Amino acid sequence: AQKITQTQPGMFVQEKEAVTLDCTYDTSDPSYGLFWYKQPSSGEMIFLIYQGSYDQQNATEGRYSLNFQKARKSANLVISASQLGDSAMYFCAMREAPNTGGFKTIFGAGTRLFVKA
């Protein structure tokens, strides 16, 4: 069965510093997608970044980058130059391969990030 693990319930980072949020996953499917979402206190879910299992390079989106280590089954999110507005809950998620009929996506328990001024 698929599984997503986020081992850091809470993280603190100083404003303007970089922070890494950990995510490990488990799947027997060779084709899958990995996502990170942000959930501010307002409750909305915001898509941040995506990594496909066959992508050769790590995904980047502005200040967000995904450190994808396929052999270790990890997909850590790196936020550079943290801002106060980055304080939120962050979820790692994985979806099955659509061509196997699976659209199902599972989410990790989340990491709450606190950015200190």
Add this chain to the structure above:
Amino acid sequence: GAGVSQSPSNKVTEKGKDVELRCDPISGHTALYWYRQRLGQGLEFLIYFQGNSAPDKSGLPSDRFSAERTGESVSTLTIQRTQQEDSAVYLCASTVWGGTYEQYFGPGTRLTVT
């Protein structure tokens, strides 16, 4: 364009009553998901619909929960004989076939069972 919408935004109901939650996905999105998020916790998958395929109901916690979707449009999540443990935010998301399959989430319905 319009995003995913959900109604009602808040629902307070008495234990034992039935509730119906509605989700309007983004037009053209073939897949629609329902999740439950209890306070301070992650997203718990409930069900998803993809086009005309049979829905994946593997996440529904009990037979009190059911969901329907009309074609590729509106979906309704029904909870019968609500219990206090059903209190949570219910999130709906939709996605388009192709690309990254990222999900676009609605604002959620906060359900409180008293």
